[in-house]
Amino acid sequence: MTSRSRIPFYFAILLLIAAGISIAVWRHVELRIPWFTGEQQPVWMVEARIDFTGTGEPVLASMNIPDQPPGFRIISEQAASPGYGFSIVEDSGERRAEWSKRDVSGAQTLYFKVQLVPDEQIQPDRPRQQPKPEPAFWEEPQATAVEELLQQAAARSSTPESMTRELIKLLQPDSSAQNTTLLVSNDNYINLLNRMLNHAGIPARTADGLALEDARRRQQLRPFLQIYDGNKWLTFNPRTAEQGLPENVLLWRQAATSLLDVVGGDDSEVSFSMLRQTVPALQLAQAQSAENGLGFLSLYQLPIEEQGMFRMLLLLPLGALVVAFMRIVVGIRTSGTFMPILIAVAFVQTTLIPGLIAFVSVVAIGLLMRGYLSSLNLLLVSRISALIILVIFITAGLSIVGYQMGFNTGMTVTFFPMVIIAWTIERMSILWEEEGAREVFVQGAGSLFVAVCAFLLMSAPLAEHLTFNFPELHFVVLGLILLMGQYTGYKLSELRRFHPMKAYD
């Protein structure tokens, strides 16, 4: 009989493991679930403060708020303004926060807070409508000056970007162009630039940016020039002609015509303060999983209680992996195939040393009592049942004694699965009678050793983090267990067992 081809099997295993890893990587990238525990991510908390004076009339304050600012992801937005009605409205591609109140008089302060995470990948969507240059009208003599400057800039450039850069250079006071002084005054500079570019047929607009620096208060927005290159809006520094948005600058206002409109109030002004915070990356990912399309694949949507259950359940495959490895590759004898996993799970609850002490003492006392039960000549089922009750008595006794002696850990005995312990005692007792005490110790120690190994793996914070946050990694565990099922090599223990064969070599 020829051996069947195992290639499809190995291929399937490979596929399974690859699928597990790639889903995990995908979810890491998409949902930003961190690989490690305790990973922190910086978050900017930006607060806009609006001050105005009420004139005793109904007030409607409307402020533009960030909408897909390049390089930042908005996590949360909230307004704090007692007594005001508040809502966020989206209107013709711009987002505005609106506060309203019937009778307002005296100094008023409104707050709007937004939490942002730096994220290189965030770019604004393509505008639905292609922006068109707005026609501008000039009077003489400015009209001639504008034409001349634009011609100069156009002569030195080839694309809208270079045209913009050249024009900005020409408009600087130290440039040699004489027409500059005629046109430029301090307060209309950015506006002029904007109009001139539009006049030259390049869609342009001004945007307001906020330089983010930790713990700054009373900051103002800085204007930036944006032109449309046919695909997206490009940002320029209007003074240095530097293209692109500097790092840590948040474009607060992009498409909107105005930053703040207050109806029914005077002396309105906006100022910003900001704070750099760090939050656990995992918390961030969980908070956002609901919004993301992939969120339904994670366990975060479940009620907290079920999540806690799954945290435990998803650790079990690791225990199974340890047991499979220990039995198939190492060759450790255990009493009951998967009893060590259940013990390990109990250890996770009790912590190792108290758990070990409790387990060994329960089993030892149980074995003594089982000795008496065996002399009673009982049927097996009733003997095991009696044993279960005795085990419960023993655990209760240990808990009470432990508590009275001041060891709270004594009470953790209750985490052990009673029925499993009862069966363990029964099996060990039979083993004792049939094979002698040595075998009982070998198997008991083997079980405990495997349980401790499984516990050490399962209680590692990284293991809990990965199994719960990347449940798809269990495909990998499954693949490894299936692979081990095909292991036909020698167990470690067999290298000892068969060593007398050396004599026959």
Add this chain to the structure above:
Amino acid sequence: MGWISPFKLNQLGMLNMNRRNVDYIARYNSRASYPLVDNKLKTKLVVAEYDVRTPRLLQVVRQQHEIPHFRQIADDLTGFAIKPAKGSGGKGITVITGRDGDEYIKASGARVPSAYLERHLSNILAGLYSLAGTPDVAVVENLVESIPGLARYSYQGVPDIRIVVFQGYPVMAMLRLATKASDGKANLHQGAVGVGLNIANGHGLNAVQFNRPILLHPDTGLALENIVIDDWQEMLVMASRCYEATGLGYMGVDLVVDVNEGPLLLELNARPGLAIQMANGRGLLPRLRQIEAIRKPHFTPEERAAFAMETFASSI
């Protein structure tokens, strides 16, 4: 304390547990045939059709309420063995060799009251010794009396012969002798002596106890290399027949030689242990591969036994 390198084991052709399970048991033993060998009662019935004799069945205890009547029936018996039908590895087998008033004498010489036997029967019925803890029946068989030629080697207990049969060909054999350490049981891991047997002629090759080579039986002090099994070919043919009876491609056949009835089948094992290799001082793998390489299998048990005697004349 010593270790052997896996390469050396491979070179010696030692079959290991994982390979046995995956490459031989899982591949050649159909799951459907397992109940035949895992249940001694079924084994008895099925091999009888193939002219393989087993110890005489005296009684089957199936229900708890039959246990009190057991004593009355047992009154007529002098020697008998109580076995769980689904037991494995000799667990739960109690051998009674005689009576002394109200007490029974176990093979070890210990005297036990009838209550002991009743509790034992009740344990068997509850499934304490059965493979998966399922309810079981107790089989009461006639006591096997080993031929003196073999019995003298063993410390109490009945020496039995384990033959590994692969696809109907006997590939390796050993004689198991109980010792004081093994408490009269013929299980190697409990300290019984295993004597490898030459498939060609039934002569002793080599002996081990606790996996260590020995020359003399630790209790009886007899030299083990002079052992010769009579009717060797008949035993090989019997073992070979069990293949037709059960359809198991890889199994262990346990035989005894009764002083009155000749060779008898004690039990079949679908998961025979690996210690037979230590007793023979050689690995199973070369022989198994040789059988796997046979293009034209022999159809009768006689032919297969003859082929094995010729091929495995302890050369490999």
